[in-house]
Amino acid sequence: MIQTLFEQVPSIGGDSLGFIFNLIYLLLFLIFMLYGQKIQMLSMLREVGGAVDRLKVLSDEARGVSISSVKEMGKPDNDPTERIDQFLEYFTVLPVGLDPAGIVPKIEHILDVRHKRFEDEIRKIAPAAADSQVSNIEGVLEVALGLNYIYRIIRHFYLLGKKTMSYIIIMQIQMQLPLILREAEAYSAASKAFAHGQPIGDGAGALVAAKMMHGKKAKIIAEDIVATELSIDKRRVFVLKAEGPGAKVGKYGDAIKKLVKKCGNKVSMIVMVDAAGKFEGEETGTTAEGVGTAIGGIGDIQFRIEEVASKYKIPLNAVVVKESVIDSVAPMKKAIIKGVDEAIQKVQRLISEKTKRGDVIIVVGIGNTVGIGQ
Amino acid sequence: MALRRGGSVVFLVFLVSIIVMLLLSAQALYTSYSSFKNGQMDQASYYFLFGSAGLASSLYALTKLRIRVDLTTPKELDVLTEIECGKCGFKNIRRFAKGDYILKTAENCPKCNEPTTITAIYQEEKEKKGKGLLR
Numbered sequence: 232m233i234q235t236l237f238e239q240v241p242s243i244g245g246d247s248l249g250f251i252f253n254l255i256y257l258l259l260f261l262i263f264m265l266y267g268q269k270i271q272m273l274s275m276l277r278e279v280g281g282a283v284d285r286l287k288v289l290s291d292e293a294r295g296v297s298i299s300s301v302k303e304m305g306k307p308d309n310d311p312t313e314r315i316d317q318f319l320e321y322f323t324v325l326p327v328g329l330d331p332a333g334i335v336p337k338i339e340h341i342l343d344v345r346h347k348r349f350e351d352e353i354r355k356i357a358p359a360a361a362d363s364q365v366s367n368i369e370g371v372l373e374v375a376l377g378l379n380y381i382y383r384i385i386r387h388f389y390l391l392g393k394k395t396m397s398y399i400i401i402m403q404i405q406m407q408l409p410l411i412l413r414e415a416e417a418y419s420a421a422s423k424a425f426a427h428g429q430p431i432g433d434g435a436g437a438l439v440a441a442k443m444m445h446g447k448k449a450k451i452i453a454e455d456i457v458a459t460e461l462s463i464d465k466r467r468v469f470v471l472k473a474e475g476p477g478a479k480v481g482k483y484g485d486a487i488k489k490l491v492k493k494c495g496n497k498v499s500m501i502v503m504v505d506a507a508g509k510f511e512g513e514e515t516g517t518t519a520e521g522v523g524t525a526i527g528g529i530g531d532i533q534f535r536i537e538e539v540a541s542k543y544k545i546p547l548n549a550v551v552v553k554e555s556v557i558d559s560v561a562p563m564k565k566a567i568i569k570g571v572d573e574a575i576q577k578v579q580r581l582i583s584e585k586t587k588r589g590d591v592i593i594v595v596g597i598g599n600t601v602g603i604g605q
Numbered sequence: 606m607a608l609r610r611g612g613s614v615v616f617l618v619f620l621v622s623i624i625v626m627l628l629l630s631a632q633a634l635y636t637s638y639s640s641f642k643n644g645q646m647d648q649a650s651y652y653f654l655f656g657s658a659g660l661a662s663s664l665y666a667l668t669k670l671r672i673r674v675d676l677t678t679p680k681e682l683d684v685l686t687e688i689e690c691g692k693c694g695f696k697n698i699r700r701f702a703k704g705d706y707i708l709k710t711a712e713n714c715p716k717c718n719e720p721t722t723i724t725a726i727y728q729e730e731k732e733k734k735g736k737g738l739l740r
Binding site: 255259260262263270273274277285288289292416419420423424427428429430438441442445475476561562563564565567568602603604605 | 616619622625626629655658659662666669670675677679681682684701703704705706707708709725726727728730
């Protein structure tokens, strides 16, 4: 049948119709040769456009989760939608780094103002929310803000690329799309985790501290930080974490500084436990040991801890639970919980091997403590 | 917001050109086959070259056009709560309930009636599909 069909078309040989076919074919070939790049750009633009649509869905969903969380936990008198929409456009201008000397206190100040502003706003739109719920709403709003920001950036480059037909703009954004979309999907999962108060992968360090503290009395020693004193192999061990189960991170720098001063410069080791980014091919939940300040963020807290440690010559040891960036914002995986138990054993071994009886040790469980008590 | 992907006319022209190229490539391949049968080897190889190149490029362009966008809202992950009795060691896993948090004192143990503790909260792992040859 196909043979009959082709035979009905005049053969590309002698007659005029065949010549026309030949010509069109060559013309199309020329078009693909000359305008190949433009065609490729249009194809890339379509791909970016699809991603923009997907990001819009994720951003809208996070906004919806924020509104329902505020309504559910905060029982506001008025509809909070307008205030939340304003909140989603919130921005932070970090201090200028042209003269970096003394920049850390400036960053701390801006971050403190930001945190205070967020908390005040949330208490206004969610008056009935308890303290831990305020932190959870803050987490939900942070995620919604982040997703909205990603969506607006990608849309900006999509529209800019479409307007200018600049190959470099379109290509750059198209090449990064898989990573951006993976991160956005993970943030979307985090939004629900914060709304329900479920622990996230980032809380691995906080969970290590919580499990060590369990059953002992915890005392607030700095902003959002609780500490417990316990004895391991006849050593005085202070275990620190952010106050749970709300979505808090706390000021570890201030807490460590206070403890070191309180102990009269007798601290012989600081052990930091945190979740750390794993490389592709590594198993989630595996643990590793090292030295230094294992902590993420902008660097202000790391600076404070390093300042105290270097001033009093305290060795800084670190234990990390490996996980991907996506695992760190999504609800905690079982493999991470197994890693936490392994990390506790490593901390205890470090204490036994690196210190002697009567020494004072500080163990700091870093990470967002949403869904983790103490 | 004027975000809808414009250039739909350009896209349509592009699509039509691909289809035309696909048909012409098929025709060129058929002519190549006919020429080969008639013993015209030069003409056969000429049309075969054009036909196969055209077919490959148009099929590639068609696959590039197939962009499926997932516009469904992401499905909520199933989260489980693990409860343990510190006295008798009874262990239970149930769906996460609002208000659960790790190290919270939970419901009484059905065996010894002592309060239990939430020891873990984690996302339910979905069973992975069998690995294909190319994975």
